[in-house]
Amino acid sequence: MAKETDYKAVAQQIIEVVGGPENIISVAHCATRLRLIVKNREIIDDKQVEAIDIVKGCFFTAGQYQIILGTGIVNKVYDEVMKLGIEGSSKNEQAAAAAKRGNKLQQLIRVFADVFVPIIPVMVATGLFMGLRGFLTQDALLAFFGTSADAIPKQFLEFTQILTDTAFSFLPVLVCWSAFKKFGGSPVLGIVIGLMLVSSILPTSWDVAQGNAKPLIFFGFIKVNGYQSSVLPAFIVGFLGSKIEQWLHDHVINALDLIVTPFVTVLVSLCLGLFIVGPIFHSVEVGLVSIVSSLFSLPFGIGGFIWGALCQVIVVTGVHHELNLVEIEMLAKTKWNPVNPVGSCGIVAQAGAAMAVAVRTKSTKMKSLGYPSAISALLGITEPAVFGVNLRLVQPFVCACIGGGVGGWIAALLGLKGTGMSITGIPGMLLYLNKQMPLYILVNVIAFAVAFVLTYFFGMKQDVAEAE
Structure with a gap:
């Protein structure tokens, strides 16, 4: 019978060999790696890190010391590391110090990873639902069972459509929530602002693109529609909204903070999203997709x-x-x-x-x-x-x-x-x-x-x- 791994002991070993809690500024993880921002990379002996039983490798890049543990394992080790705590700095101080590590490109790379990695499981599940739906509605498969697409109940197709379409329809909500959480804002405000970007009152981006609806016109020249399936506008709005909220917390008197801060944060963020950020960065993301599509069209x-x-x-x-x-x-x-x-x-x-x-x-x-x-x-x-x-x-x-x-x-x-x-x-x-x-x-x-x-x-x- 295989010996059960003591993840707490592994976490303690990792903290020790990377220089102790005093050398760790912040800890994060992706699907397979524990990502550490450290004060002094030079004092870490890679061989000692790799000698830990379940460690599969380590390297330093993009301003982070990354320890490869494997999918599933990294979550358990991360949880134990966080339980042990990191002394010497507050959470905000850790985040501020981590943000300054590396050059500007490395900092930007870390930011994108921290915002988008948490929503990947949703994208994985949605993709599997889409594949399964396509498989179950294939003509060849249906014919094998002596039936056809016309015999599939409408309610079943609508149920599967809920599974396949919801995440993409409300993608700005996920991104805005994750961005608010990453940049120090209130995640619930991110959720609300994201929902407003895809409000049913606005014509959907799909209908506008297909010519089935016309965008709303504000101030005589700004075209506004919903941002279903958009990523960059929600990302930028999440960043700006969190900073607006933090500024208000620092400048609004305590007696009015609960009323003024969320009100102004939501109002200003939505105006920025619909009238400035959305129109600009929606064009940018369309360009990114075109570039990658062009690569695969060579x-x-x-x-x-x-x-x-x-x-x-x-x-x-x-x-x-x-x-x-x-x-x-x-x-x-x-x-x-x-x-x-x-x-x-x-x-x-x-x-x-x-x-x-x-x-x-x-x-x-x-x-x-x-x-x-x-x-x-x-x-x-x-x-x-x-x-x-x-x-x-x-x-x-x-x-x-x-x-x-x-x-x-x-x-x-x-x-x-x-x-x-x-x-x-x-x-x-x-x-x-x-x-x-x-x-x-x-x-x-x-x-x-x-x-x-x-x-x-x-x-x-x-x-x-x-x-x-």
């Missing part, structure tokens, strides 16, 4: 090769979660995600390279790392394979990037598009239940095979013992 699948080859290089930098903005935008605007199948090829290719290392190496330690990390990558989590095996030996990582490029190239040629985001590899098949699954499996098998073969025959020139 002839001969070139865009797919580029993205498939480089996506795991971006993971190494630790800024890959910030690209969720583009995927969320594409799903909200088009209901499709061409980035997902290409990115999945890049992920599965890392599994192929790690598997090849495990098969060929004579190192017992590397085998013990290679096989589990390959399985982890097949399930969509590449950090153990990348940092524990492939990048350590260098050549396997390069071979995996080539494999990801080849798989991404074929995926782009075939026009594969997912119905959701953030799940890849084997679990990602759930996003391709609408007749695309055989092609999705094909491109991932190709990516795995290319990376495996290249690594096995050309990527193991370096002595594994030396790498260790």
Whole structure:
């Protein structure tokens, strides 16, 4: 029987080896990594960190010391770290100090990650609902059971539409809530302002785009409509609204604070959102989607090769979660995600390279790392394979990037598009239940095979013992 992990003990070890509570400014986490803002990175011994039992790797990037623990595990370790507390600074002081760490680009990257990562589970669930709905309403499947789409009860279709459309319809609410929470405002005000941005009184952005409704005209020249499925306007409004609220808390007398602060915050934020921020940044996000769409529209699948080859290089930098903005935008605007199948090829290719290392190496330690990390990558989590095996030996990582490029190239040629985001590899098949699954499996098998073969025959020139 496997010994149960003592997450409290792991949390204590991590705090100790990174220099103690006095060296930690703030703690956050994403799907797989514990992200620390530290005062002095130089006093941290990476080997001691990696020696902790469940740690799969560590690195410093974007102003953060990131410890790879794995999905599910990182949440439990984070909870224990927070229970232990961080002495020497208040929460506000920690946030202020953390915000100043790194250059301006690194700070912006952290901000986007902190705002968008909390809403990813909603996007994952919605994508799965969309895939399942598409699968259950396929003509071939219905014919197999001797029925057709006309026989599906209207109530069932409406129920499934609630599951698939709600998150995208109220996306500004999620983003505005998360932004208020990140920037120190009252999350409930973020929720209310987000709801106002998608109020039923406003013509929807979809109806206006399709010519089925006309926007409202304010001041004779400002066109206003709802911002369903928009991300950037809600993000900017959430930032500005939280700052307005904080300023009011500091300048309004205590007796009137409860009345004046929320009233002014909501009023000013909504005016900014509808009349200034919305019209400007809605155009910006449309441009972002167009740029990425253009990449995947390049002839001969070139865009797919580029993205498939480089996506795991971006993971190494630790800024890959910030690209969720583009995927969320594409799903909200088009209901499709061409980035997902290409990115999945890049992920599965890392599994192929790690598997090849495990098969060929004579190192017992590397085998013990290679096989589990390959399985982890097949399930969509590449950090153990990348940092524990492939990048350590260098050549396997390069071979995996080539494999990801080849798989991404074929995926782009075939026009594969997912119905959701953030799940890849084997679990990602759930996003391709609408007749695309055989092609999705094909491109991932190709990516795995290319990376495996290249690594096995050309990527193991370096002595594994030396790498260790």
